[in-house]
Amino acid sequence: MGTRFEVVLWGGDAPCLRACAEAALERVAELERRYSRFRPDSVLSFVNAHAGRRPVGIDADTFDLLAACARVWRESEGAFDPTVGPLMRAWGFHGEPGDPRDAAACVGMDGVLLDEASRTVRFTRPGASLDLGGIAKGQALDEAAAIVREAGVSCGLLHGGTSTVVAIGSPPGESAWVVEVRGSPFRVALHDRAMSVSEPSGRVVEREGRRLGHVLDPRTGSPVEGARLACVVGASAMETDAWSTALLVLATRPKGMPEQLTTLLPQQESGWSVEGPESRLFWRSDPDDRAGQESP
Template sequence: MGSRCDIRVVADDGEAARLIAAPAIAEVRRIENKYTRYRSDSIISRINAAAGLSVVECDDETAALLAYADRLHAASRGLFDITSGVLRKVWDFRNSRLPRSGALNELLPLVGWNKVVRGNARVFLPMRGMELDFGGFGKEYAVDQAAAVLAEMGVEHGYVNLGGDMRFLGPRADGAAWSIGIQDPRAMANTVASLPISRGALATSGDYERFIEVKGRRYCHVLDPRTGMPVSYWRSVSVVAPLALTAGSCTTIAMLMEQDGLDFLDRCGMGYLAIDQQGHIFRRTP
């Protein structure tokens, strides 16, 4: 998943805990292998390789995720677009370089979920060079699936944490809620708040995860699919929801909607903690 991941469960000893966690870890690895763009045999890589050439058959799980992506696209007024991952090709977040002149304009014609042809468990990208990328919700989906595996095993105390996207199966063994710190996006060793959570999910998106600074301006990895440029209104948005998939999707949409992000979260009834570029904190209890 490209990040630190951990599973915490209550057990008699370390070996028992490892045995409990093993099936959930295997489920995370299954999902990563299936949907990563770093493996040529993944379903995502096969769909992308067939762009402009042929239709690709999808299994039920993939079809359901594509349908979810369609709902997110509609709910976000087109801002959550899983074809926009192709824009990463011109953003160099490792070497602090901005896209060369004209590079974004060359890629923007390849962005557009409305161009994707779907139906009867099939998907077709009509233009060569188009890509799908599940990076916007794949990790959160894996969190929920791993938690479901643990729940089926009878786990009632613990959580799954994949790179800060978390799903809680129940409180600590003594019944107390887990206290989860929200990182200060400008002082990484500090927290700005602690949230007590026993069940449900928490996800955060921000401009501090992957970014570059050029001439004093910060450019983060959350890109507006209409322009190819990074959003800039929020330092971070954390959302509490029943599912990690929902929480993670809503944080990203709020980031993409910029000044309208909190109105979106309010309409959805989500609990959140958001920090704008001036450092002002906004909260809503679910």
């Protein structure tokens, strides 16, 4: 994941809290070892090396993670796609560019066959590979938060790279953890909720004298301008992480998106749109805004 994770816990027993935070961060490190595409000994590298030739048996946790990828891919109509890596490289987003047409042929989560009965994964497209960078951070935070909760801690905040955050309970005397969404005028009140914010990496690719957009659309295989920010609030950090990635490509909330997720997206004319069952958690923090005078 290559990013900084931090854990803040509140409670009465400092040695126990420290032990909880250490166990939580240890789980994050363990999952990084399992799902990093940069580590030759990771489970993901093993799958990428072998699933093109034969079905690869995987553990239940990895299967569930890949099944979640497939679900968000389907619901987002392909905007979230963990097989997009070859295309990213071909367009020059990661290292030396290649031919995007060749790369497009191996992209698509529909080319990743998950067989629940045998608990295996197989790639049907030659050259396919998985990159779980758009979802693994959220999954790691969900697992880290579960460790904290199981140890009886009811107040804490965990984040990975400041882009995905999990709030456990709320700070003493407060109703929620208040998190600022940088790049927007909004703050969000989180109580037992996860939130993810995605922004374009800032990298612009130049091809034949044209400056191309920041975000690659896996469905077309071409860069798009996309949204300048996408924020999702929900119960699971894994889900908010994946969906914030998808919304960066889509720029609008799709019909297939789970109803329980709440989204913040920039709009062309009206500025910002907040949609979903928990839109009351968002409030504008700029002083001119009437709704932003006090926190919830």
